[in-house]
Amino acid sequence: MKDGFLKIACVTPPLRVADCTYNADQIIAKAKEAAQAGAKLAAFPELCLTGYTCGDLFLQETLLRGAEEELVRILNETADLSILVIVGLPYASNGALYNCAAVCCQGKLLGMVPKQNLPNYSEFYEARHFTPGPDAGTPTEMRTLRSHPEYAFPFGAKLLFSCVEMPDFTFGVEICEDVWVADTPSVTMARSGAALIVNLSCSDEIIGKEDYRRTILKAKSGSLLCAYAYADAGFGESTQDMVFAGHDLILENGSILAESKLFAQGILYGDIDVQRLAEERRRSNTFQPIAPASPAVPFSMELTESRLDRFVDAAPFVPSNTAERTQRCEKILTLQAMGLATRLRHIGCKTAVVGLSGGLDSTLALIVMVHAFRICQLDPAGMLAVTMPCFGTTDRTYQNACRLAKAYGATLREIPIQDSVRQHFRDIGHDESVHDVTYENSQARERTQVLMDLANQTGGIVIGTGDLSELALGWATYNGDHMSMYAVNASIPKTLVRYLVAHEASQTEPALSAVLRDVLDTPVSPELLPPEQDGTIAQKTEELVGPYALHDFFLYYVLRLGFAPHKIYRLAKLAFAGTYDDATILKWLKKFYWRFFSQQFKRSCLPDGPKVGSVTLSPRGDWRMPSDACVTLWQKDLENLSAE
Numbered sequence: 001m002k003d004g005f006l007k008i009a010c011v012t013p014p015l016r017v018a019d020c021t022y023n024a025d026q027i028i029a030k031a032k033e034a035a036q037a038g039a040k041l042a043a044f045p046e047l048c049l050t051g052y053t054c055g056d057l058f059l060q061e062t063l064l065r066g067a068e069e070e071l072v073r074i075l076n077e078t079a080d081l082s083i084l085v086i087v088g089l090p091y092a093s094n095g096a097l098y099n100c101a102a103v104c105c106q107g108k109l110l111g112m113v114p115k116q117n118l119p120n121y122s123e124f125y126e127a128r129h130f131t132p133g134p135d136a137g138t139p140t141e142m143r144t145l146r147s148h149p150e151y152a153f154p155f156g157a158k159l160l161f162s163c164v165e166m167p168d169f170t171f172g173v174e175i176c177e178d179v180w181v182a183d184t185p186s187v188t189m190a191r192s193g194a195a196l197i198v199n200l201s202c203s204d205e206i207i208g209k210e211d212y213r214r215t216i217l218k219a220k221s222g223s224l225l226c227a228y229a230y231a232d233a234g235f236g237e238s239t240q241d242m243v244f245a246g247h248d249l250i251l252e253n254g255s256i257l258a259e260s261k262l263f264a265q266g267i268l269y270g271d272i273d274v275q276r277l278a279e280e281r282r283r284s285n286t287f288q289p290i291a292p293a294s295p296a297v298p299f300s301m302e303l304t305e306s307r308l309d310r311f312v313d314a315a316p317f318v319p320s321n322t323a324e325r326t327q328r329c330e331k332i333l334t335l336q337a338m339g340l341a342t343r344l345r346h347i348g349c350k351t352a353v354v355g356l357s358g359g360l361d362s363t364l365a366l367i368v369m370v371h372a373f374r375i376c377q378l379d380p381a382g383m384l385a386v387t388m389p390c391f392g393t394t395d396r397t398y399q400n401a402c403r404l405a406k407a408y409g410a411t412l413r414e415i416p417i418q419d420s421v422r423q424h425f426r427d428i429g430h431d432e433s434v435h436d437v438t439y440e441n442s443q444a445r446e447r448t449q450v451l452m453d454l455a456n457q458t459g460g461i462v463i464g465t466g467d468l469s470e471l472a473l474g475w476a477t478y479n480g481d482h483m484s485m486y487a488v489n490a491s492i493p494k495t496l497v498r499y500l501v502a503h504e505a506s507q508t509e510p511a512l513s514a515v516l517r518d519v520l521d522t523p524v525s526p527e528l529l530p531p532e533q534d535g536t537i538a539q540k541t542e543e544l545v546g547p548y549a550l551h552d553f554f555l556y557y558v559l560r561l562g563f564a565p566h567k568i569y570r571l572a573k574l575a576f577a578g579t580y581d582d583a584t585i586l587k588w589l590k591k592f593y594w595r596f597f598s599q600q601f602k603r604s605c606l607p608d609g610p611k612v613g614s615v616t617l618s619p620r621g622d623w624r625m626p627s628d629a630c631v632t633l634w635q636k637d638l639e640n641l642s643a644e
Contacts, residue, residue, distance in 0.1 A: 001040060001166055001303045003567045004275020008229050009039040010268045012246035015236030017051035018063055024049060024070035027087055028077045034267055035083040038306035042085050043198045045233035046176050047099060049089040052202035053238035058129040064092050068147045071102055079107030082301060086173060088200045093143050096131035101173045101200050103161055105299045109153045115175035116157050116185055123204065123242055133157040140294045154297060158188050162296035165303050168274040170296055171196035176203060179220060190224035192292035195274040197226055202233035204242035213247060222254025225280045225287055227272040235265050253280060271310035279562050314575040316556040317496045329503035332612050336488050337371035339610030343486050350378055351460030355451050356385040356405060358397030361465040361489055363404060363519045364497050367504050368488045369463060370408050380409035384458060388417045388447045392527035394537055400519055407512040417446045440528035444480030461485035464607060469494035469548050471617050472555045474599020482602055490609030491616040493555065494548040546588035554592045559615045565589060565637040590638050597631035
């Protein structure tokens with residue numbers, strides 16, 4: 001339960017219609033199994049104590065009394081378990097019969113939630129037996145079990161239940177049809193504070209319903225920024241006219257975390273993150289909270305560390321599915337190109353200038369220019385690709401730059417800058433043999449000056465090449481490669497840059513594809529230090545600032561979700577297990593925070609560039625941060641971490 005993570009379970013046990021004792025035995029056994037696995041909540045199907053398909057047996061006193069007796073036994077036999085158990089049963093009270101969910105916790109009956117929407121169409125005839133639960137405007141009442149009046153509990157629709165030790169763990173309960181209607185009870189429950197909606201269901205299976213069920217639940221969990229636990233009835237229900245498949249689902253904010261196979265039995269586990277959901281709601285000002293009609297029912301549960309089985313993607317910016325990744329790359333390239341094309345058309349510009357180093361980022365910038373020029377139907381000769389050899393330029397990157405410009409039909413300009421940089425060194429009194437930050441940045445600023453002047457000379461604009469990962473780390477020379485007139489890569493993280501270039505390589509003719517693939521195989525480097533004796537790149541960026549795979553992971557969870565350092569570290573250890581050891585992850589996480597805070601001044605004056613994803617650093621868009629913000633609190637959190 002720490003860090004907002006909560007293991008929950010949806011259970012489809014074997015049942016016997018009208019055999020409450022047998023059904024209670026199965027519920028107790030599965031509740032114990034789920035608790036042993038670390039689950040803090042186990043949801044069972046609708047009317048699971050009796051079976052949903054009892055028909056007119058629901059009008060038999062014997063069945064109703066039997067359900068109450070077995071509910072009491074469930075309470076007693078799960079009293080020593082640190083788990084919430086939510087079961088469905090018929091409940092008679094005040095002259096009416098309700099289809100209810102009983103919320104049980106450590107021997108206490110926390111509440112009884114009646115079903116509000118009773119289907120009475122096609123194969124369903126619930127109105128024959130049950131009364132709809134009271135609407136939200138009806139005050140919550142205290143009621144008792146008829147056969148055990150010592151059990152008093154709140155009864156009402158849209159009850160909320162909240163953990164004292166972890167308030168973000170607040171949930172509401174609905175029953176089957178309640179999620180299929182237009183005005184679902186979950187809307188009020190979520191806006192009143194429920195991060196989790198539990199749905200006890202008995203949804204018969206017909207052709208097409210499986211996909212429809214997924215669609216409804218994904219949409220509902222997404223629009224309400226909540227998690228969903230959908231527990232469905234399966235084997236054991238009467239097949240006189242219906243067949244039940246036990247389609248259990250656990251979802252979070254529009255995504256399926258876990259899903260059972262149809263016609264299977266057992267327990268489905270999922271690790272939801274209620275802290276993440278709370279953050280999403282705070283971030284979204286269109287999610288309008290409301291005061292609950294009545295206070296949430298409190299329950300106490302020890303905060304224990306549980307094994308996290310949740311899948312954590314090591315590359316959150318890159319879809320793992322090949323088809324989805326291809327589609328994503330196409331769309332991103334289109335967004336980048338349309339942004340640039342719009343800017344070119346707006347200013348009536350027919351020329352664009354890019355510093356083409358033969359590296360990854362400048363290659364992507366050139367690709368975007370190619371696409372934009374095609375959209376604008378401009379002569380590709382108007383793309384001015386400039387290579388500016390200096391002290392660190394290798395033959396490999398130089399040749400690749402020349403080949404790329406030729407293949408795309410760009411106008412290639414070669415402007416060596418060694419002499420101008422040396423003149424600058426003489427002007428400021430810098431020793432060329434001292435390879436410090438002045439040595440490096442003088443080259444980067446000279447390159448930018450050349451590009452800007454060429455743009456003026458040709459009536460064009462300078463296209464920026466820097467990517468989102470470099471912006472996050474401040475890995476750019478202020479007023480050097482940091483500056484341009486339109487930054488097409490500004491919201492593309494380095495891990496995604498690779499896939500965009502690889503996508504282009506897969507779509508083009510073999511000779512060009514070979515050049516693009518060699519670019520992909522070239523170490524990332526600004527090439528500001530002299531090469532090795534064998535002519536290979538000496539200055540490798542990832543050896544200096546750390547692996548971009550780690551930094552992009554950190555970036556996603558810092559910006560998109562606002563997680564604390566210790567939580568990001570925990571997730572990173574899971575995501576990169578077998579790739580990076582804990583000490584390496586922690587080292588670069590500390591480096592990330594230091595650079596991220598100290599380099600904000602560079603991001604405060606970024607040029608325009610197209611937003612393509614939910615994580616960007618534009619000072620005019622998604623990220624507003626003062627350049628003088630202190631990293632102290634985050635460093636304190638990091639100091640408490642160990643790489644054990």
